[in-house]
Amino acid sequence: MxxxxxxxxxxxxxxxxxxxxxxxxxxxxxxxxxxxxxxxxxxxxxxxxxxxxxxxxxxxxxxxxxxxxxxxxxxxxxxxxxxxxxxxxxxxxxxxxxxxxxxxxxxxxxxxxxxxxxxxxxxxxxxxxxxxxxxxxxxxxxxxxxxxxxxxxxxxxxxxxxxxxxxxxxxxxxxxxxxxxxxxxxxxxxxxxxxxxxxxxxxxxxxxxxxxxxxxxxxxxxxxxTSAFNRYEKGTERSPRGIVACGIGWNYVNECFPEGCPFPSLKISQYPLPEKWLCDMAARCDEIVVVEDGQPFVEELLRGTLPTPCRITGRLTGLLPRTGELTPDNVAQALGVPHDPAYTASQVVVPRPPALCQGCGHRDVYAAINEIVAEMPTAKVFGDIGCYTLGALPPFKAIDSCVDMGASITMAKGAADAGLFPAIAIIGDSTFTHSGMTGLLDAVNCNSPITVIISDNLTTAMTGGQDSAGTNKFEAICLGLGVDPAHVRVVVPLAKNMEEIKQVLREEINYRGTSVIIPRRECIQTLNRKHKQKKANA
Amino acid sequence: MKTDIILSGVGGQGILSIATIIGEAALAENLYIKQAEVHGMSQRGGDVQSNLRISDRPICSDLIALGSADVIISLEPMEALRYLPYLSKEGWIITSSAPFVNIPNYPAEESLNAELAKLPHVISLDVNALAKEHNLPKCANVILLGAAAKALQLIGYEDLEKSIARVFAHKGEAVVAMNINALSIGYRAVE
Structure with missing residues (x-):
């Protein structure tokens, strides 16, 4: 060592x-x-x-x-x-x-x-x-x-x-x-x-x-x-309140009491719950406040369903918000030492939602889809997880669903089984290899009348441009899964190709079987990064 | 002694570079620091912020409480105002005056200026114009940092210079010199 x-x-x-x-x-x-x-x-x-x-x-x-x-x-x-x-x-x-x-x-x-x-x-x-x-x-x-x-x-x-x-x-x-x-x-x-x-x-x-x-x-x-990561401060013999704080909840509690926490307190960083200390705290305190980030996991374990002599409070009782992360403010409010803002929120400020980057290929794909879908009023577009989920927001408002990795293809298939036509799935390259391939096999085996658009930007873009497992393999994967070679089409999503993209979309959506369209153009962020790197190396 | 800073802007403007420079300076000065960043979805052209806390004593919370930020450093005027409830009564706003308009309902510039004018301590500087004027493209964020240098309290101007030299060292001497120049332009602009 x-x-x-x-x-x-x-x-x-x-x-x-x-x-x-x-x-x-x-x-x-x-x-x-x-x-x-x-x-x-x-x-x-x-x-x-x-x-x-x-x-x-x-x-x-x-x-x-x-x-x-x-x-x-x-x-x-x-x-x-x-x-x-x-x-x-x-x-x-x-x-x-x-x-x-x-x-x-x-x-x-x-x-x-x-x-x-x-x-x-x-x-x-x-x-x-x-x-x-x-x-x-x-x-x-x-x-x-x-x-x-x-x-x-x-x-x-x-x-x-x-x-x-x-x-x-x-x-x-x-x-x-x-x-x-x-x-x-x-x-x-x-x-x-x-x-x-x-x-x-x-x-x-x-x-x-x-x-x-x-x-x-x-x-x-x-x-x-006995863990060094769990810490119990017994405090006084009898206290109106004890605090159980998990993980970073502990920091927000301490932020409230710069001179030291005046109540018995238990920091939990290792589970299963240290029962001995919790029982000791319950015997000393009238109330136990549970401060935990996420869902009321510990609070539920402590309170169960039946009443206890010691009151258990936290997210389930509304002392802390039931949803959303902990903040120094909601913890301070719960512990009775709220912060007062000096200024109220400005009325001039409006929300600024995230958007697809200027120059992103997904933009051209959505522009084309929107034009074609306008021609087909019954069409639904099933979306997936990635940058292109932002296609749900203005100006595109192009997708009808986003549930979990890969769900675009299987939901489109299920909707087609129910009688929907046209059913269109849009999924990114990395999400397709993560969880889309098995769904495409289901669709192929039923020859479901769906069109799967694999919007391939050659990377896992949303998380910052990590390698994508299927790069250069998508046509082969789709053919291997049994998609008819005549219905695996590749386009380049650029404004100048709009008429061609629209024509391919029209043809494949109207085909009553499983088809795949792969619009392929590198992510603008990874492309810019490569250019910068090249310049720096030159 | 502690300084609570909110850095704000629009995804891609470079607030994390400002945070990196301040953080590196704080590390060199053996100060305590916590810096909460935003990664992921909202980075794509949406509003972004970073909570930066520097202190000579240990810091508990990664996040800054309402009404307690000493400084808001913003690369965009509306984004500076977004965090107003976090600003302390005598806190400073140091902001770029150039609106970044990527939404259809962006407020009128006059109404933003009127809001800023109501506050006691505001420095509003057109750092984009300064960057252009001095031929320092991509350095607008460091110019803004220069303008904010005095408000950082625990970190001096020279500490920032040294930090820039370390942070940009791998990009070569020319980039270091450019950024140190940008820092001084911002610093002098508010003297």
Whole structure:
């Protein structure tokens, strides 16, 4: 082990990445997703990671990432999987079952939740998944703690032979602060110590492993009760109020009390819940306020359904808002020390929603779709997840749905099954390989009368231009899935080609079978970046 | 001693570069710093902001509370006003005066100026025009940082110069010199 004393200004995501590298990581597996993307990007650019040849290529989706990481762990090495909260829905099968198989090399599943939905379609709280899968959960309250926790998480994972869920939220992931680095550990050598039967989840093995996992729970609770990341300040013998604060909720509580919290307080950064301390607090306090970012996970566990002698308050009682992220303001309001604004909001200010970039190929695609759809009043356009979701907003107002990765194609198919014509799906290149291919196979097998537009900008644009798994392979993928070669069409989305694009759209939409149109032009952002890079190198 | 700063603008204008320069300077001065950024969807031409907190004591919250920002540094006048409820009573607004109009219902410039005129401490500067005049394209954000230098309190002008040298070092000496020049143009414009 070598000592590293660097002080670095890091995003929470970067602190997690560096913590993992210093903990002897051998591979990171991820699909880009805000607010988790910067973890993998940091590892891709890090010198030590390069020198150690840490695996860091993007995966096709979160499920493939989770399974590959489990495979690396099976061989005794330390692996990291990163995703945004809704990505865990995609990876859920592998995630839940990884607690049944257990691990060999340390395995950390990093999930970044997005309360307030800054860049997401819901604000699901990943701690529910952790509890569901009976995994230990870590929830850092600061970027420094996030860094420090990585080494602990890998040791804990290898000690308990379980994967660890580490949960952060947007404000932790995307806030920068000074982080002090610790010791740097060597990666594990490959080994064959995995208990082979544990990884063969036939019922006979799975039943045994499930019982073992249940049997580990008291030990996990004990670890949470003695964890250095959980902190209980008993305060006075009797108090009208006690505060339970999880993760970054702890910071907002402390912000309210610069001279120190006057109430008994419990900081929670490691789960399952440290029951001993909660019981002690409940015996001392008339009320327990639960301050947690995301959904009322802890509050619900504490209060249940039946009345308790100690009142439990938080998001469920309206003391804190039921939805949206915590802020210093809503926490201060809840704790009775509200901030008063000096100035009211200006009446002149109007919203400025995001929009597709000027010069973006998706713009030309939507311009063409809108003209054709105007000719076909019954048409519906099923959208998907990516920059092109912005096609829902003015000036285009071009899509009728956006649900989850890949849903454009399968929803169009279902609507066509119901009798809709024309049913049009629009999906980006990276989203298509993430979760669209299987849906296209369903459509091909039924020869569903739908037109799938794969708007290919050669990158994963929304998250900042990461590699897209299917680049240069889309025609081959569609043909391989069985789309009629006569109905796989490629166009270049430029204003000068508008008449041709419209004609291709008209023809394929009118074709009563499954057709694919691929408008292909590089993302204007990645193109500009390449030009700049070229200029700088010249 | 602490300084709470809100940086605002429209996605792509370069508020994160300002944050990086201030952050790097704070790190070199051994100050505590927290800087919450916005990544992802809203970066595409929408309103963007960053909360930047600098202090000589540990900082708890990553976000700035209502009514407590010491400075709003904005690359766009309407975006400066968007965060008014966060400004402290005696806080400063240092903003570019050039509207960035990418929405159909953008307010009249006079009404924005009238709103700004109601506040006690406002510096409104046409940094785009200054950048053009001095042939410093792409440096409007650093000119604005120069204009805001005095309001940063915990970080001095020289600290910012040194920080620029480090932040832009990988882009070559010419880029460093250009940005240091831009900083001084902004600084002198408000003397």
């Amino acid at each position: 070598t000592q590293q004393t660097d002080k670095l200004l890091l995003l929470g995501d970067q602190a997690i990445a560096l913590g993992a590298i210093h903990a002897g990581l051998s591979g990171v597996y991820a699909y880009p997703g805000t607010p988790s993307t910067e973890i993998t990007e940091y590892i891709q650019e890090n010198d030590l990671a390069r020198q150690r040849e840490i695996f860091c290529r993007w995966c096709t989706n979160e499920k493939t990432a989770m399974e590959a990481a489990l495979g690396m762990s099976y061989m005794g090495k330390r692996a990291l999987v990163c995703m945004k909260h809704v990505g865990l829905n995609v990876a859920a099968d592998a995630f839940v079952n990884s607690a049944i198989t257990g691990v060999n090399g340390g395995l950390v599943v990093l999930v970044a939740d997005d309360p307030s939905m800054h860049s997401s379609q819901n604000e699901q709280d990943s701690r529910f998944y952790g509890k569901f899968a009976l995994m230990p959960i870590l929830e850092p309250s600061s970027q420094q703690e996030a860094y420090d926790m990585m080494g602990y998480a890998y040791d804990l994972s290898e000690e308990m032979k379980l994967p660890i869920l580490m949960r952060v939220t947007t404000r932790m992931a995307h806030s920068r602060t000074v982080v002090k680095c610790g010791p740097v550990r060597e990666p594990n050598a490959m080994n064959n110590n995995a208990v082979p039967a544990n990884f063969i989840l036939l019922p006979v093995n799975a039943r045994r492993r499930y019982a073992e996992l249940i049997g580990q729970q008291p030990r996990l609770k004990e670890l949470a009760e």
